[in-house]
Amino acid sequence: MTICGCVSAANLRWQSTMIENHTLKSAPRCGFLTGSERTNALAFGGCESTGHSLRIPCAHSNISRTRKGVSPLQVVCMDFPRPELENTVNFLEAAYLSSSFRTSPRPTKPLKVVIAGAGLAGLSTAKYLADAGHKPVLLEARDVLGGKVAAWKDDDGDWYETGLHIFFGAYPNVQNLFGELGINDRLQWKEHSMIFAMPSKPGEFSRFDFPEVLPAPLNGIWAILKNNEMLTWPEKIKFAIGLLPAMLGGQSYVEAQDGFTVKDWMRKQGIPDRVTDEVFIAMSKALNFINPDELSMQCILIALNRFLQEKHGSKMAFLDGNPPERLCLPIVDHIQSLGGEVRLNSRIQNIELNHDGTVKSFLLTNGNVIEGDAYVFATPAGDYTKQKYLASMEGAVLSGKFCAQAIVQDYELLIAGGQRRLAPASVS
Template sequence: MKVIVIGAGLAGLACAVELADNGYEVEILEKRPVLGGRVSSWLDKDGDWVETAPHVIRGSYKSLIALMERVGIADRIQWKKQQLVYASKGGKISNISFSPSAGPVEILRSMIGSDLLGFGDKLKLLTGLLPAFTGDKNFIENQDIKNFSDWAASLGVNREAIGRFFDPLSRTISFLRPDEVSARVIIFQMASIAQGLNATRIGFLDGDPCQRLFQPIQAYLEKRGARIRPNARLARIDFSNDEPRALGLELTNGEYLTADVYVSAMELHALREVLPGQAWSFPFFSRLWQVEEIPVITVQLRFDRKVVAMDNAVFAIGTVMSLVVNLSVTSPGYAHDVCLIEMIVAPAKDIFHLDDGEIVRLCLDDLTELFPEVAQANLVKSTVVRIPQALYRCEPGAESRRPTQKTPIENFYLCGDFTHHGYTPSMEGATLSGFRAAQMIMETRGRNLQWHGGTPPS
């Protein structure tokens, strides 16, 4: 049975790996010359690696870690000290450390020890989060009705404290501020670090995603007979007029491809552009317009000397960037760079209209306020990466609008972190959605899922 997967990000590749391991003939189409989607990297004109964002791997990312184990590259994750690091203007650094076996009680104790929140606010927050920490999934899902700031304020938590502790966390996870993001998203993330052994770990790839993650996945797939086609742009998906069935795919070069099953692993806006007119008669597809996408900006700064020499991710308080990572420290593959700082700018919509130079200046000014030693270094090179429609907007009520992987078209499936899989938008969410799409394909066609190594995705 032949399956065509459209899109070679983590979602599409995870789906393809699962299907190829279970004996399916798989063809993967990717519109860009590189694999990886929002986790991709590429060489610029100077031969320097550019990434779409600093991609943090968490110990709770079971599906992503399982995929890397299966491909044989889990040892490429560089695990760091188990802590949350916050930087404030004036050079103040605050840490919340966890033990490897941190459970709910240990995490509560660690949060109480933090200097980022007053004692009264800590008790109120921890009381409110207790059902989530103890595994009450219904409680977590029911918090999608309000934004996180309002949810925390309803507990009596000071809004200034919410901003200080949760603002950089929220902007890193969802690219939205606490008063914009669904309370479910933040509560889910807080609960996920209480999942058990090493769930609080934070790690990074040991180099660029292209060479260290996606080339091995490509080799794994090709060894199993899969065909990967970069620069293959989709023009139209062809649905039957007589039955709910996909007939084929037309590429922009005029080529027409057919298969038994089709899986869209495209970004949501790209999917909406290529769906045929018949699709919009189905409420399932018309609801896709209710899911909004938001932009993302990543900034890379290269300096002539070492600054921000922290071997971990750093959450930035009160700045245009939410997360700061020194890749030349966290990832050995970047050690040849004297100092490579990568930052997430969020919410990106606030400054997306500015030119690259203005964005770099804002980031450099804020970075210097967080880490005064930056003033003694010279900026050698800067790179700004903009993605206008990067991920779905995790606002209150958005969870109910996320589509399932199975569609009303019997041989057409979706995957991507915007689909419904229980996780938040992340590398884990994308990978999990790909595995679930593959599982649904096999279940629908009467074949049992055969796991071929690694920890099965949950």
């Protein structure tokens, strides 16, 4: 959908026909429903549907008054169509991995798998184990689901999230998850543009527009070449030269860049810090919630590679509400419908071990003891999925799939291990 910022109400003597015609020509966009020659309008400090500031010279542009004969202001926002993701190689691979859990042989004795952490990784692990016929027990220390996508409601009913959560077209496992849960309609897609605030010019924005008529990577190259506000031509050339080894060297070169932060890598290419601070700080925050002088350049190169390879990879969608309710709860409902459990306010106090060093049980702060056939810690401990895949939400969901896959594949071994531990107890 189109998203507009810095909005304030204004009463202007505009002809309603002018606004209506503008709305019709630029649909789908945010439009105005008008009913009077003196029309309520909006003043946009920056608008993602137009990409530039619309300044209205009115001394009272920040004041909204209801006047006689003037109809109330209504803003109509339309979502952009969902892109065609289903035929991409990465989406098909993710769909196949998902289907492997649903089609795997049903276990004669389902495993009870205890999972600590109800972020997207823990929720995904539990979801796919349940799909495979096992009985996950998901424990969350806090009273809210989501981990890094958690959100809280204040006394006024407003939601506060733990950051900006963007659902890219280049997130095949996340996109599959939405489809599997039947909640694709909860993603609101925006036009294929990346819009950056310009710190050096407060209140102004700069666009990278990806033409729909061009395939990847031409659409991405066009978007970069057409933008002369964030990147000068010398900076574009230096950046392109720096990317050549990544395109020619492939995965081995990308992995070798793990020792460089984003800022260090940019300096190595002779690109000024201004570009890092104005362009790549946004990517760094979106991918791993950290600054460019802390994030590995490997993560940026993986993202750029995916964006350039897939036509809709950099297309963005936003959730139509808070993540705990609109994304996490459907996963919980799915898990519980298949016999799994999800418990909030279940903080682990101690991990009890068997004589062989394996986990025997989790002791919770409320005094409950939770035993299982296998145990998983779905908590932050380094992002090993960044070697081939995007970090953030995609990495969390994929980590959950890999974990569930390993447990399903080791089913016989886990059952046998449990029986061996039970045997001495039965003899005594």
